Amino acid sequence: MADGGTQIKRGRKFDQVLDGARKIFMSDGYEGASVDDVAKAAEVSKATLYSYFPDKRLLFMEVARLECCRQTEHALESIDMTQPVRDVLCNMCQHMMKFFLSPFGQRVFRICVAESDRFPELGREFYASGPEHVAASIMSYFDDAIDRGELQIKDRHLAAHQLIELCKADLFPRLVFGIDTEFSDEEINNVVTGAVDMFLARYGV
Amino acid sequence: MADGGTQIKRGRKFDQVLDGARKIFMSDGYEGASVDDVAKAAEVSKATLYSYFPDKRLLFMEVARLECCRQTEHALESIDMTQPVRDVLCNMCQHMMKFFLSPFGQRVFRICVAESDRFPELGREFYASGPEHVAASIMSYFDDAIDRGELQIKDRHLAAHQLIELCKADLFPRLVFGIDTEFSDEEINNVVTGAVDMFLARYGV
DNA sequence: CCGAAATTAAACGGATCAGTTTATAAACGA
DNA sequence: TCGTTTATAAACTGATCCGTTTAATTTCGG
Structure with a gap:
C-alpha cells in the first residue's frame, strides 16, 4: 500500500536480499x-539482512513461498482451455513436466521434502501454492469438460491427482535420485502421451 | 566367509553400530x-564407531542401502502372482502404498531426496534397490500376463512406472508435505482401486 | 593365564555457522 | 545544511559438530 516497491514490508534493499537468498x-x-x-x-551486509528478516528460516520461507506462487501462476496462465480435451490434457502435462524436470522445480521439491518435517509450515505452504493449487485448476477444467460431455469422472479429486502423478512416471524419480540429469523431448513426449492415453482410456467418453 | 556374524567385515559390535545409526x-x-x-x-564409543566406518557419510550409506534392500525384498516376497490380474495388481499397489506411507518409507524417501545431490551415490543406490528393483519385478509379471493374453502392453517400462506413480496419487504428497500424518484404510483402498481401474482401462484385454 | 586385539571415556583441535554488536559511513528528507 | 534513518564492515559470542588422540580397561583366543 504505502510502499513504492513490490513488498509490503519496508526497505530499499529488501528485494536484493530476497534475490540473493533465492540464488x-x-x-x-x-x-x-x-x-x-x-x-x-545479495551484495548486502549481514546486519542489513537481519534487519529485514528475524532469522534464516523465515527468510527461506519467504523465498520458497514467493517462488512457488510465481511458478504456479506462470504455468497456469499459459494453458488454453478452449482446445480439444486431448490437447488441453497434453498441454497441462507438458507444463507440469517442464516444471517438475526444471532445475528450479527440482531444487524446490528437494528442499521442501527435506525440510518439511523439521519445518512444517514450509511443507504446508508449498503444498498449498503448488500441488493443491494445480489440482484445483485441473478440477475446475474437469467440471467444464464433464458438463460438455467430454469426460466422465466421478471422483474429480482423485482424477486430478492421478493426472499429476502420471506426469512423474519414470523420468521424475530418475532425476530426483540423480540417475540422469536431463531428458530428450522424445522421452518427455513419450511420458506425456502415455499419461494422456491412460487418462482418456479411463475417463474419456 | 571367515566371520561368524552376518557381516563380511570385521567386528563384534558392528551390528550394534548399524542398528544405532539406523535408529x-x-x-x-x-x-x-x-x-x-x-x-x-548404539551403546558404543565413538572411537569404535569410527573404527568400523571411516566417516558419517559412509555409515549412512550403509544404513540406507541395507534398509532399502530389506524393505524391497520383504515387499516382493509377499506377492502371490497366481491370482487373477486385477487381484495381483491390487496386491502390488497395496504393498507399494503401505511402504510409501509408512513412517520408515517416508524417512528414507525424505533423506534420499534431500541428500542425493550432495551425495550422488546414495541416490543411485536407493534408486537401484528401490524403484528400479520394484519396476523390474512388475515388468517381469507383465511379461507373464501378456503371454497369457491378460494384458496388452507395448511399453512395459512406462507401464510399470505409471503403476508405481499412480500409487502415490493424492495421499503421498499430503504425507510428504505434512498436510496429514495418517490415512484410513478406506482412503488407501480408494487410491488402490482407482489406480488399478485406470491401469486396466488402459492395458486390460 | 597371558598377550594381542578390541573397546572405552574423555578431552581436544579445528572448523563452521547463526546471530549480535559496535563504530563508521552513506543516503536522504526537510 | 542538518539530523535521522539506513547501510556497512568486521570482530565477536556461543554453540555445534566431525573426527582424532590418549591412556586405561576389557575381551578372548590359544
Missing part, C-alpha cells in the same frame, strides 16, 4: 546455505 | 543426526 538457497539447499553467502550474493 | 538417522535425518548421538544409541 543461494536454490544452489545450496537450506542447510548448505550460509547466511554470509546469502549476504554476499 | 538415529531415521528419526533425525542425515544432517540432524550427530555422530555422538549415534554412538550413544
